Amino acid sequence: MTQPQRSTATTEVDRTTRRSFLACLGTLGFGLGNLGTVAGRTSATINSPVTEVQQHKSPFGDPDELEAFVDDVIADRIGETTPGATVAIVSGGSPVLTKGYGVADTEAGNPVRADDTAFRVGSVGKLVTYTAVMQGVERGVLDLDADVNTYLDDSPVTIPDTYNEPVTLRHLGTHTAGFESTLDPEIVADSDALDSLETVLAEQQPPRIRRPGELVGYSNYGAALAGHVVAEAHDTTFTEYVHSEVFEPLGMSHSTFAQPVPNNHPGNLARPHDSNNASFTVADDVYINMQPAGSLTATATDMAAFMLAHLGTGAVSGTRILDTKTTERMHSRHHVRHPTVTNWRYGFHEYGSPDANLLAHSGATVTFTSHLLLAPDHGVGIFVAYNSKPSELPAAVVDEIVAEYGLQPAPATPPPTSEPGMRERAETVAGEYSLSSLPASGPLQVADQLAHLSVEPGDGNRLRTSTLDGDTREWVETDPYVYHELGGHDVLAFEVTDGGVEVLNMSSVPTGVYQPVPLQDRQLVTAGLLGTAISGFGLSLAARGAHSALRQWQRGRTRNKPEEDSK
Amino acid sequence: MTDQHVTHQQTDQLQESDDANRVTRDDTGKFTRLPWLARTVAIGLSGVSLGFVLLFSFIVGMGGNLTLITRPLAMQIALTLPYLVVLFTLVTTVGAALAWRNGYWSLSARAHQTLLALLGLVFSWLLSNLGFLTV
Numbered sequence: 054m055t056q057p058q059r060s061t062a063t064t065e066v067d068r069t070t071r072r073s074f075l076a077c078l079g080t081l082g083f084g085l086g087n088l089g090t091v092a093g094r095t096s097a098t099i100n101s102p103v104t105e106v107q108q109h110k111s112p113f114g115d116p117d118e119l120e121a122f123v124d125d126v127i128a129d130r131i132g133e134t135t136p137g138a139t140v141a142i143v144s145g146g147s148p149v150l151t152k153g154y155g156v157a158d159t160e161a162g163n164p165v166r167a168d169d170t171a172f173r174v175g176s177v178g179k180l181v182t183y184t185a186v187m188q189g190v191e192r193g194v195l196d197l198d199a200d201v202n203t204y205l206d207d208s209p210v211t212i213p214d215t216y217n218e219p220v221t222l223r224h225l226g227t228h229t230a231g232f233e234s235t236l237d238p239e240i241v242a243d244s245d246a247l248d249s250l251e252t253v254l255a256e257q258q259p260p261r262i263r264r265p266g267e268l269v270g271y272s273n274y275g276a277a278l279a280g281h282v283v284a285e286a287h288d289t290t291f292t293e294y295v296h297s298e299v300f301e302p303l304g305m306s307h308s309t310f311a312q313p314v315p316n317n318h319p320g321n322l323a324r325p326h327d328s329n330n331a332s333f334t335v336a337d338d339v340y341i342n343m344q345p346a347g348s349l350t351a352t353a354t355d356m357a358a359f360m361l362a363h364l365g366t367g368a369v370s371g372t373r374i375l376d377t378k379t380t381e382r383m384h385s386r387h388h389v390r391h392p393t394v395t396n397w398r399y400g401f402h403e404y405g406s407p408d409a410n411l412l413a414h415s416g417a418t419v420t421f422t423s424h425l426l427l428a429p430d431h432g433v434g435i436f437v438a439y440n441s442k443p444s445e446l447p448a449a450v451v452d453e454i455v456a457e458y459g460l461q462p463a464p465a466t467p468p469p470t471s472e473p474g475m476r477e478r479a480e481t482v483a484g485e486y487s488l489s490s491l492p493a494s495g496p497l498q499v500a501d502q503l504a505h506l507s508v509e510p511g512d513g514n515r516l517r518t519s520t521l522d523g524d525t526r527e528w529v530e531t532d533p534y535v536y537h538e539l540g541g542h543d544v545l546a547f548e549v550t551d552g553g554v555e556v557l558n559m560s561s562v563p564t565g566v567y568q569p570v571p572l573q574d575r576q577l578v579t580a581g582l583l584g585t586a587i588s589g590f591g592l593s594l595a596a597r598g599a600h601s602a603l604r605q606w607q608r609g610r611t612r613n614k615p616e617e618d619s620k
Numbered sequence: 621m622t623d624q625h626v627t628h629q630q631t632d633q634l635q636e637s638d639d640a641n642r643v644t645r646d647d648t649g650k651f652t653r654l655p656w657l658a659r660t661v662a663i664g665l666s667g668v669s670l671g672f673v674l675l676f677s678f679i680v681g682m683g684g685n686l687t688l689i690t691r692p693l694a695m696q697i698a699l700t701l702p703y704l705v706v707l708f709t710l711v712t713t714v715g716a717a718l719a720w721r722n723g724y725w726s727l728s729a730r731a732h733q734t735l736l737a738l739l740g741l742v743f744s745w746l747l748s749n750l751g752f753l754t755v
Contacts, residue, residue, distance in 0.1 A: 237689040339690065419686055442686075496699060498751035500685045573749065586743040587673055590666035593736055597663060 111144040112431050112458045119458075120150050126453045131155040135439035136326050136333040137165040138447070139172055141353035142454070143434040146365060148357040157323040157440065159333050165440075167353040169320045171307050172438040173338075174356070174423040175416030176273075178310065178349025181359070182280045183226050183400025184375065184383070185295055190222075191379040194286045197223040197387075197399075204282045210254045212278075215261040224265045225279040227388035227397040228272050228564065231263035234490050236497055238273035239342030240419065244313050246340070250281050250291060253342040262493065268556065269390055269397065271490035271564035273346040280345020291345050302372045303362055305355035310348045312340045320352060323440040325420030333441060336420045347416065353436060356425065360434030363427055384412060384429060391546040393535050394560040401427070402563035405452075406542040409461035415448055424448040428460045467529045467537035469514065475530050479510035482534065482547045485575050486557050490565030505576050506567055508557070516545070521576070655724040658715020662736045665708035669743055672701035702744075702752040709740030 113119040119142065127138055137155035141148060153165030189195030195204070200219035202212055212220050216231070224230040239253050248256075259274050284291040292310045300308045307320040314322055326333040341348045351359075358369055363384070367375030375383065388397040395403035404413035410430050416423040416438075423438035424447040435454055437447035455461055469475070486508065491501035503521055511517035516528040516536050526543070528536035534547040544560040557567035572578060675698045679687050687695045716737040719730045747753055 240689055242690065419690060492751070494754050495751045497685070497688050499680075499688070502750065503685075579746065579750070582742055582746050583673075586739045586746065587670060589735065589739040590669045590743075593732065593739075594663070594666045594670070596732075 111149070112433065112460065113142070113144055113149055116149050120152065122457060123150060123152070123450075123454065124154075126450055127154045130445075130450070133331045134443040134445055135328075135441040137170075137323055137440045138450075139165050139167050139170060139323070139353040139438050140450075141167065141357035141360070141434075141436040143357050143360050143364065145432055146361065148354070148361070151354050151357055153353070157321060158335060159326060160324075160335050163321070165323060166321075169307070169352065170323050171314070171318075171320050171350045171352050171355075172323045172423065172440060173325070173418045173421040174349050174351055174425075174438055175347045175418045175421060176276075177356075177414050177416035177423045177425045177436075177438075178347055178351075179276045179345070179416075180400050180414050180425065181295055181299055181310075181349060182276055182283070182291075182345040184299060184359075184363075185283045185291075186222055186226060186279050187375055187379050187383045187399065188298060189283055189286050190382075191376060195222060195282065197221060197226070201225070201278065201282055204286050208255075208281065208285050209251050210258075210278070210281060212258075213261065216264050218265045220261075220265050222279060222282065223387055223399075225272075225275040225282075226399040228269050228275060228490075229266050229388050229397075230272060230275045230278075231261050231265050231267060231270065232272045232274050233259040233262045233494065234270050234272055234492055234565075235259055235274065235495070236492055236500070238277065238346045240339045241342060242337065242339055244340050247312060248342055250277065250284070250342075250344055254278055254281055257342075263489075266388070268489055268566050269388065269564065270566075273343050276346040277343035283345075299359075299374060300355075302374050303355075303358040303369060305351065305358055308349065308351040308355045310344050310350075312344065312348050313338075314350050322350065323421075325418070326441040327420065328441050328443060339419045341418065347418065353438070356436040356438075357434070360425065360427060360436060364429060364432055364434055390563070390566060391548070391558040393532070393546045394544050394558045395563045397563065404563075405455065406461045406464075407544060407560055409542075411455070411461060413448075413451075415446065417442060417446075422446050424451050426451050426455070428455075431460055433458075433460060461542070464538075464541050467531045467539070470530050470532050472533050474533075475514035476510065478530065478534060479514065479516050481549060481552060482516070482554050482557070483509045484554065485570040486554075486567035487570050487574070488562065488565045488567055490562075502574070502576060502579060505570060506557075506559075507576075515539075518545070654715070654718060654722075658712065658719065658724070658733065659729075661708050661711040661715065662733055665705065665712050665736060665740050668701055668704050668708060669740070672698060672705060675701070699752065702747040705740070705747060706744045706753065709737065709744045712740050713737040 123140060123142070127140065131138065131154050135155065136159050137153070137157050139153045140150060142150040151167035153167045153170055155165055157163050157165045157170045186195060190197055198221050201221060202219065205211060220230045239257055241247060254274070254277060257274070259272075263270065280291040284294055287294055295310060299305070307318070309315075309318060311318075325336045325338050327336040361369040362374050363380065366377040367373050367380035383399040384401070385398060386396050387399050390396050393407060395405075395407050397403075398412055401412035401414055404411040404426060409428075411426060411428050413424065413426040416425075420442050421438065421440055422442055423436070426435045427433070435451050437450045439447055456463070486506045487501050488504060488506075491504060492498055493501070505520070507519045509517050511527055514530065516530065517525065518528065519525040526541070527539045528545055529539060531537050534549055536545040538544070542560070546558045547554050548556040548558075554569055559567060675694070679692070679695050679698055683692070691699075712733065716730070716734045719725060719733050724730065725733075
């Protein structure tokens with residue numbers, strides 16, 4: 054495999070932050086069950102042969118040039134960022150590049166092959182789960198606005214009536230059900246510790262802490278529940294359903310939610326890797342109990358088929374998994390955080406510039422990362438996966454391809470608002486904010502503390518944001534309480550009521566919204582109290598130690614003195 | 621020097637001399653075990669608190685926030701320490717109250733014990749606020 058050196062590549066600044074990393078953690082899950090056929094499925098509207106394919110002018114031109122560009126982009130990362138990667142790019146109704154890079158296993162040294170080496174794709178698998186939900190909607194078996202409890206009569210899972218408003222599949226597909234986020238999709242290190250999906254959902258149910266539909270708060274539990282509803286509505290298991298209704302029709306023969314992946318499953322598995330200063334070692338794999346939330350294993354070739362189905366209005370290779378209207382419905386907005394930022398389609402979130410009509414989802418397990426992007430206006434889909442968990446995620450590769458081929462407009466200098474009072478508004482929104490998609494209980498609250506966003510008035514009429522991990526950015530107010538990033542696509546939109554901020558929406562963080570942090574939870578208060586307590590304890594121990602040493606020395610002198618006197 | 625002061629000093633010296641063998645030797649045998657316990661637990665509170673912060677920081681520093689999800693054995697051990705901190709804080713606080721009531725030790729030793737109790741209460745609140753007491 055040739056890996057040409059990366060030459061020139063004007064790239065967007067990689068905005069990989071602790072927040073985005075944690076958000077993409079919301080991916081892991083697990084699946085048991087045998088592959089088989091769905092019982093009781095009768096609809097003829099799905100999986101029917103089709104011939105029409107949406108036509109778009111490919112932005113890539115010569116496929117060889119595209120391959121050379123992607124080779125360049127990946128080359129710098131292989132061996133530095135990840136030991137292996139797999140890439141799929143589709144355009145104009147067919148794959149234009151499916152290629153593996155680096156090695157699937159650093160011990161064996163076997164290369165990654167796009168059509169044979171399966172990667173764990175984490176939360177990108179949620180897109181399969183939500184596609185399955187839309188199939189149920191199309192058949193009339195499921196309703197996006199019905200109480201999910203209506204589908205759980207035969208299940209041990211019940212959603213409590215904490216609020217008057219019920220949780221619906223629309224809430225689950227937009228992460229607005231209001232479940233407390235836990236980040237952890239019930240990861241276990243031993244496959245013997247895996248439970249059935251209904252057991253996990255019944256026993257590990259997080260509390261409902263917000264009214265449904267109110268705010269986005271990324272939820273692995275919600276995605277897993279959506280998969281369970283699909284299974285219950287079709288009287289089968291989740292893994293059986295997606296195998297017969299998504300993977301088989303699309304020819305995704307190397308894809309499965311099953312864990313561990315059965316030995317007789319086609320293809321080879323990329324092994325997970327830990328990294329230490331660009332040195333990679335094979336790691337133990339982990340298993341995800343909330344399987345519809347993140348246990349998918351797939352090749353790049355399979356993911357190309359999945360992207361083509363979505364870009365082809367639900368059909369690929371003569372087979373339809375969704376009809377055109379249902380696909381369009383899935384790709385339409387289902388939850389609007391704020392009109393000026395990225396919002397939620399069904400299962401997908403908008404990505405990059407809010408005006409670019411890019412749909413995406415990232416994914417990660419403990420030792421794999423991935424990113425899938427659709428540009429429906431260009432008929433383009435891009436999928437990139439790593440068999441490692443670097444700080445720079447596969448989204449950075451996708452961003453370079455998007456920028457190179459103009460899939461979204463280049464960042465422009467934002468024009469400042471003509472509304473007077475910019476300084477006052479900047480002072481109104483100044484403060485510390487925490488993300489709704491991070492845990493509000495348990496030790497993982499530390500992750501929330503570390504990810505707080507500080508907002509303060511900047512030079513002139515600008516706004517400045519910063520985080521503990523050094524992500525400092527400047528923003529220009531383009532409309533009252535709406536700020537555009539200098540040199541980037543990001544947008545901040547504050548919702549202010551009675552002179553106080555209720556919610557801060559950040560375009561690059563669609564997985565949640567920021568809310569003001571109460572005084573006792575602010576980083577300065579926490580650091581101050583922690584520093585005081587630890588300093589006090591340390592000084593106390595030091596003083597006791599010194600006192601004890603002094604006493605020992607004095608005792609020694611007292612003991613020795615009579616001996617000296619007797620001489 | 622007042623009688624009271626003499627009493628405290630004597631008790632303090634007696635207690636300090638007992639630190640090595642942990643044997644009570646006062647005339648009545650009434651209070652010496654409690655002062656020793658209060659002081660020992662206060663030392664334990666300092667040690668466990670520092671140990672928790674160091675161990676937790678080391679684990680997260682080496683393995684990242686994911687160690688809070690995957691919970692290796694070292695993290696499991698670290699996450700039990702906050703409960704020990706709370707237990708030691710309660711005992712230290714009771715010890716400080718008894719020290720003032722029963723006149724254990726010197727004034728500075730009682731102030732030291734009280735300060736440790738206050739630090740323990742602050743640290744316990746912090747641990748609770750950060751979710752370490754909800755595992």
